[in-house]
Amino acid sequence: MNHVQIALAGFAQRYDLAYQTGLFIRIVVAGVFGYLIGYERKSRYKGAGMRTHAIVAMGAALMMVVSKYGFRDIPDFDPSRIASQIVSGIGFLGAGVIFIRNNSVSGLTTAAGIWATAGVGMAIGAGSYYVGGGASLLLIFTQIILHDVPFLAKEPYRGVLKITTSHYDAVITELFDTFNAEKIKVLNVKIGKSKDGTKMELDLLYPPGYEKNELIIKWSNDKRVDSING
Incomplete structure (x- = not known):
């Protein structure tokens, strides 16, 4: 080379x-x-x-x-x-x-x-x-x-709300009135019986920016509601 x-x-x-x-x-x-x-x-x-x-x-x-x-x-x-x-x-x-x-x-x-x-x-x-x-x-x-x-930034979001109550008729009526007032859409409802009363499972669509924790705290203080989570 x-x-x-x-x-x-x-x-x-x-x-x-x-x-x-x-x-x-x-x-x-x-x-x-x-x-x-x-x-x-x-x-x-x-x-x-x-x-x-x-x-x-x-x-x-x-x-x-x-x-x-x-x-x-x-x-x-x-x-x-x-x-x-x-x-x-x-x-x-x-x-x-x-x-x-x-x-x-x-x-x-x-x-x-x-x-x-x-x-x-x-x-x-x-x-x-x-x-x-x-x-x-x-x-x-x-x-x-x-x-x-x-x-x-804010947009609608889905969530499941589970409630157990022994005062079903009164609670479900007031709960749906709250949903209508706060523009929460109910997508699906499941209702069953438990030893403590009636158990509801609600599939909800919350409006943009909605604070669902405030809703849960409000209803957890209601003595007619035995348990609530979401």
Whole structure:
């Protein structure tokens, strides 16, 4: 090997190293934006926080880099094959943070945030720093503004109210009058007998911003109600 070939080989090696360093930086940047998105979730004590979002973003960026640049030696390869699987594959993480309790669903926003964070990582992994960075900031802004601004943040929510009483007729009449006055919709009613009296299970849709704890406290002080929870 002559001096020219040695010089060309050294240049190619340095170029490849610099090239791969640039791709690695994309993964780091994706992790930073994922961390910022996760910080907003962590500040609200959600299940998926900074580490989860950072890893999702870096993983998506890594897979995007491999998908787009890892098969340059193969002619006519499909760079979208791996990338397309990220969108569907990230669903298992989202499913892990969604909980259903008493007909009330929680964790949907965090699950959607994880899915969107994967998109941020994909964009940065593909080299679209502006799109990925802008999308992450927009995502953080959306989560903050729709949570903290009262008229935007509040929305109707479901809950189950369980009451046991030995004065069924009077209690059910006054209870439904309260629902009508406070614009609470009754979606379903289950009534059964127990040794203490009549047991009611009400599936309710509360209006935006309604404090159901006040309703529970009010009726727990009623001597005709043996037990109430929701």
